[in-house]
Amino acid sequence: MTADALAELSRRLPDLRLLTEAGDLEHYGRDWTRRWTPAPLAIALPASIEEVQGIMRWANENKVAIVPSGGRTGLSGGAVAAHGELVLSLARMNRVLGFDAVDRTLTVQPGIALEAVHGAAREHGLIYPVDFAARGSCSIGGNIATNAGGIRVIRYGNTREWIAGLKVVAGNGELLDLNRGLIKNSSGYDFRQLVIGSEGTLGIVVEATLRLADPPQPSQVMLLALPDMDALMQVFALFRARLSLQAFEFFTDMALKHVLAHGAQRAIDGEHPYYVVTEFDAPDERAQEAALTAFEQGVEQGLISDGVIAQSDAQAAALWRLREGITESLAPHKPYKNDISVRISAVPAFLQEIQSLLTREYPDIEVVWFGHIGDGNLHINVLKPDTLSDADFIAQCEHVTKLLAQTLQRHGGSISAEHGIGLVKRAYLESTRSAAEIALMRGVKSVFDPNGILNPGKLFA
Amino acid sequence: MTADALAELSRRLPDLRLLTEAGDLEHYGRDWTRRWTPAPLAIALPASIEEVQGIMRWANENKVAIVPSGGRTGLSGGAVAAHGELVLSLARMNRVLGFDAVDRTLTVQPGIALEAVHGAAREHGLIYPVDFAARGSCSIGGNIATNAGGIRVIRYGNTREWIAGLKVVAGNGELLDLNRGLIKNSSGYDFRQLVIGSEGTLGIVVEATLRLADPPQPSQVMLLALPDMDALMQVFALFRARLSLQAFEFFTDMALKHVLAHGAQRAIDGEHPYYVVTEFDAPDERAQEAALTAFEQGVEQGLISDGVIAQSDAQAAALWRLREGITESLAPHKPYKNDISVRISAVPAFLQEIQSLLTREYPDIEVVWFGHIGDGNLHINVLKPDTLSDADFIAQCEHVTKLLAQTLQRHGGSISAEHGIGLVKRAYLESTRSAAEIALMRGVKSVFDPNGILNPGKLFA
Structure with missing residues (x-):
């Protein structure tokens, strides 16, 4: 049946690049998390919005799950394909489409790397100010899907602040042209903002118009x-x-x-x-x-x-x-990561509380802290001891994360500051969002993606 | 039946202030538009979130339409109650609830006037930078409902940029505590952003946490x-x-x-x-x-x-x-208002085109232009000649607005830059948003407000 469906996809889109080799499936089926064994059905590498729409129509008709995929530098499993999904990689749609000096915007395809966006902005004497260490590998589409933050948020805010327009193929296959670069546009619900941070569960970003800024002072x-x-x-x-x-x-x-x-x-x-x-x-x-x-x-x-x-x-x-x-220096130690935030004013009391929690719960395990403390965002990396199996280590970390989530809830914090929920933090979403909010999220998801084909299992089960 | 329903509301919420005098119905039933005859069922003036929730539960059970209402300075009929709705005025919920120097946020009730927010920020040596002429009368809840822009957008952006958290009673009666002042929070759909600009059709803002900024340089x-x-x-x-x-x-x-x-x-x-x-x-x-x-x-x-x-x-x-x-100087001339925008880069060509359109279509009528041209936002005020009846005048203006909407569509602009769609621009929403987007809007509306009781007829019929 899936082989039939794939053959049908090729018939409909004869120019679509489709990969099914084992090595490709493994390569494209995972992100920077290493907890799941990649097992996608195939990898599609569309070259145009029309091909993305064609894939989405085919997926809806054949009820094939789609995992939208960018640079796969995610840390929450949002781009993992472990259950026979079709990976829709935007890697080939990676060009700069235009620059406008009057609007001070750069229009790009979603697969372009953040670093290439920086370079394109600089060519015009401007900057795209969102920045973080994965800049060379991550894609702007993935940045938008997680509302990426990084090291300049204290000055420039998150990705959300810099998106002037988005073209999105919704889960139902419709192409939406959202906000079109307007500065002022009060004409109904701002779906651009809804799509930002939705982790590929509502639609696939196929084009983005980014606002640029003057370079900062020396x-x-x-x-x-x-x-x-x-x-x-x-x-x-x-x-x-x-x-x-x-x-x-x-x-x-x-x-x-x-x-x-x-x-x-x-x-x-x-x-x-x-x-x-x-x-x-x-x-x-x-x-x-x-x-x-x-x-x-x-x-x-x-x-x-x-x-x-x-x-x-x-x-x-x-x-x-x-x-x-x-x-990068921690990667060999297979770290288990928490990416949490509280209001800045809540940081001191929260830090005190989790410091004793982590000391108590990880007596023999190395815990590395760092983060964007001016934004209330803390990264906790728990390093796997060689003596523990992967499974035992993760079980222990999940136990501590449950306690951490309870502490966050008391302090009004978030279980995901900038990495997204994905698969990794799905079980803890309730610590940050109420049951009523999650019910509304499911409702909105079913409006955009009535057949539930877009990144199923991510964000919520 | 409606009298019975009102009596039931009073029984449930004995302390709720309810007005039913003709003068009150007229006063609270209209905004700054003067096109509709106010005809609300009654005016409710809740004093607490609990009362707002009580009203919403009652409204859902009795299928009574609710018009959320702030300073009623709106120019698109978003707060007009002309069909037996219950006006839910937030005028009594108008206090500053708190200031946090570390977070640099001000938490307020929705009925507070923008000018009072400015004053409260200044007391702490900071500013709330959204500003426009109606500052003394408009309420922050209404600002949020329309994503109000104004005269400082070129520097500070729209209201959307300054909302760190929102408490919202959704159409289904649930209280949502959205984002809670966090700077970084990538944990599912950002309903805070969805509610901003939704013109009271998804939920009622009952509390807002506003970001403040340093005062600008001299x-x-x-x-x-x-x-x-x-x-x-x-x-x-x-x-x-x-x-x-x-x-x-x-x-x-x-x-x-x-x-x-x-x-x-x-x-x-x-x-x-x-x-x-x-x-x-x-x-x-x-x-x-x-x-x-x-x-x-x-x-x-x-x-x-x-x-x-x-x-x-x-x-x-x-x-x-x-x-x-x-x-204010135009008000005695009963102006018909267009509030439109295009990308800044599109302004010159667009201005040329509509200048000849307006000269041709309003040969004997005075047309006054002004606006926030650095944001691509233009206000057109068409002044009613004494010789024309209100009805004939509006019919002529609506005809021209239809042509204007077609021009906007060609230039990728918006029929509403900052006033909202409301009743006034409902017929032209299709010029700015596609049929697919409007279908998704209706779907999202029905998720948040399954009984369709929140501001029915506004934004879309």
Whole structure:
């Protein structure tokens, strides 16, 4: 039957590239999570919106599940195909379609890498300000599907803020041309905003018009060492009050250990439990003096133990590498990841509570913390000990995540700050969204995707 | 039957304030549009979320239509109750509930006036940057229902950008606590964004958490006179390239005539067809010189005929009054209003086309133009001649609006930039949204409001 269906798809779309080799199925069937064994039916690589629509019509008629797929750098299993789905990869639809200097927008296909978007914006003297470590591999379509955040949210907000228009093939096969680059458009429900962050369960983004911004002012990068966790939010308040922050990222000594072992260079001597990398506007002497004043006040108040300010672009890059290299340095340890958030005001009390929770629940397991603390977003990476099987390790982590979800719920937080729910956090969605909200989500899903073919099992079972 | 239902509502919610006097029905049954005769069943003025939920449960059981109602300054009939609906006025729920200095958020009830929000933010040294002329009367709940824009969009975006959390009683009576002030929250569909701009058809906003911003830098206000319409977007480009704009508003000599007749003071002598009021950051001499340079270049290139720069706060206010006083000055002429937008890049071609359309179609009728041209948003006010009956006048305007909608569709624009669709533009929704989108809107509406009791007839019939 599925072979018949595939043959039928090829008949309808004779130019459609379809892959069925075992190696391709494995390659395209998984994302950066490694928990599920890829088992897709086949991989479709459409080259046009028409082919995407053709696939969706065929899938609706044949009740074949579709997994939309971009750079597959996701960390929540949103692009995993483990149950005979057709992977609809947008990898071939990866071009810049247009730039408009008056609107200051860039129109792109969804498969383009974030880094290529950055480059295209720079060619016109502008920037696309969403940025994070996976920039070279992740696709803009995937960024939109998870409302990707990253390291500049404190200045520029999430992906949501930068989408002026979206073309989307809905689950029912209809092509929607949403908002079309308008700045003001109060004409009914903003489905553009609904699709952003919907993890491929409502429709497939087939084109995006991105807003661009002026490049930021010249900036400086500083690395700070902090004596304890209490200092973290106080230093943030100190710096935010005096400087125009572009980023404010933190990590622990454990994170530093791994990134140094992975080849990064130590910038501050001695042992310190917490570190901050911050970047701020420094167009003139006044701003540079303000940064020094903030730093000195932090030292005087015992909030900062040591610090270094980058004296060159190369040194700035080296300081950034200490933060940005963490995820890659942890990968060999098969980390179990939590990506959580609370309101900034709730961070201190929440950190206290989960610090004791994690110490208690992971007595013999290494836990690495880092994150975008200026956004209330914390990444917890639990490293698998060699002595534990994958299954036992995950079972233990899931138990702790359940407790973590309860703590988040008490603090009004979110079980997914920027990675999405996917398969990984499906069981914990109730900690962030009420039963009434989830019921409405299911209802909306069935309006856009009446046959339930789009990314089934992701977000909710 | 309706009397019985009302009695039942009073029994269930004995403290609920209910008005049924003819004067109250007329007062609360209309907004700033004057096309429909108010005829509500009664006016409910709940004082709490629980009362709103109680009303919604009762309305669902008794199949009574509900018109959510704020400051009733709307211009598209979104808050009109002309068919025996219960008006649910949020006028009594108008308090500030809290301020958080770390999150930089203000939590308010929906009935609070925009101006009161401005004041509350200023008390904490911050601003709520959405602003427009109706600030003293409009409510924040209504701002959210239409995704209100206004005069600072070019700098700060629309209302949508400033909503960190919403409590909403959905059409089905469920209380939703959406996003709860989080900066990063990728955990399923962002219903906060869906509710913003939904014109009271999906749920009733009962609480909002607003993001606040630092006050802008010291600014300057300039009035420019332009020789023709072609100059408009060129002057915009000239100023945008050199200055950090906070506002860039335009109006015609016809608009000036009315606002001067209404008591505003002339600031530039002579006859000029077009005027611009612009406000821009001017923290230091460099910025002020840049403004002068831009002005002089505009004069040299024949794009600017004359100009004046405010020398005091009082003069800045006087220049702003020339733009902000227009709507009020036109009110006695019962204007028929179009509130349309295109992408900025499409403005010149679009303006050319509709200028000849309006000249042709309104040969003997005064047409006043003004708007937020830096956002691609144009307001057209057609003034009723004394010789025409209301009905004949509206019939003629509707005919022209149909042509205008066709032009907008060709240019990818919107029939409603910031006022919403309501009753006024319902017939033209198809010019901005496709049949597939409208079908999905209806589907989503029926998920949130299965009995169709929320603002029926608004947005779509």
